[in-house]
Amino acid sequence: MKRAITLHQPTRLEIGAGTVAKVGEWAAGAQRTLVLTSGSVRSHADRLGLPGDVKLFDSIPPEPDDIALTAALEVAADFRPDCVIGLGGGSVMDIAKLVACLWDGAQSLADVVGPDKVARRLSRLAQVPTTAGTGSEAGIRALVTNSETRAKMAVESPHMRADLAVLEPELTFSLPPDVTAATGIDAMAHCVEAFTSLRAHDMIDGFARMGITLVGRYLRRAVEDGRDTEARNGMMLASYYGGICLGPVNTAAGHALAYPLGTQLHLPHGLANAIVFPHVLAFNAPVRAEKTAEIMAALGLGASSDSAKNAELAHEFCASLGIEMRLSHHGATEQALSGWAEEAHAIRRLMDNNPRDMSVADVRSIYAAAF
Secondary structure, eight states, rough: OOOOOOOOOSSEEEEETTTGGGGHHHHHSEEEEEEOOGGGGGGGGSSOHHHHHHEEBOOSSSBBBHHHHHHHHHHHHOOOOOOEEEEESSHHHHHHHHHHHHHSSOOOOOHEEEOOOOOOOOSSEEEEESSSSSSSSSSSSSEEOTTTOOOOOEEGGGGOOOOOEOGGGGGTSSSSSHHHHHHHHHHHHHHHHHTSTOOHHHHHHHHHHHHHHHHHHHHHHHHHHHTHHHHHHHHHHHHHHHHHTTTTTOOOHHHHHHHHHHSSSSSOOOHHHHHHHHHHHHHHGGGGGHHHHHHHHTTTTOOOOOOOHHHHHHHHHHHEEEEEOOOOGTTTHHHHHHHHHHHHHHHHHTTOOOOOOHHHHHHHHHHHHOO
């Protein structure tokens, strides 16, 4: 019998072209609204139509650490917002979740790392993604890097559930092709890793299948024509489904291997996931043969019983989208691989979800294959 699960989603979800206008309607009556964003997409804030006093904080980095969170919390503590809006990628939305719950200083980040430690919500929360990859708007988890150890700290709480999430495809029109491709692979990886996980669940499998199918149908179109509204909309929905998968199931070895590439090599999260995806898929294929065949079919690839062939096909899929798949071309050195392997292997909250046991030597072999 399948284990019991709890599924948290935003209270209200708006999907489709023009839905960004719903944010201002939702915020009606707010006196102080804090918009957390990053410099590259801050101009989208003008489209939100927000009432009252609006403060924009656009210094959220791509891989936020506890120092970046502290800066955002200081701004919020001074402003005391009625509403907090995360406008950006997954990093921005993760910080927005934490700020909406912690800005009064009653709890620190150290107090809430782990599941169900956040005491309450302080401000209403809206999430407006400008990429189609993390699906952070769909869930109740936030990741922050420890600035000293470079380890990822995970916070999970239903208090971080969005009151409103808006999937507006036009906000992703300006994403360049390489970012579109990498974030799209990240969305797919969320679905694939949950689908093949030891913790897989029939209900979450349904969301995963829909997400993978949407990536197979629309990612290439979005890469080739950034203003293809149908493709952008499809990818935002794929990302959202991937975010749902992160809740009751979560990711596995693929993301564990990707994290050191972000914290140590400073690769964008989507790119890191794309690089390891083909190799982890192939590694797990012997114990998830039927589901691997489903994944390959949904992506329009020819499934094979040969793990090496599956890796080759998946690699070609990612590379054909314009993703540079070689770690050596991103500044990696062979000497670093063993240390990264140790670090990835130690992320047990993810590694323990993997359907096939992966040793430190296995991890290093995957890094070497991607080198």
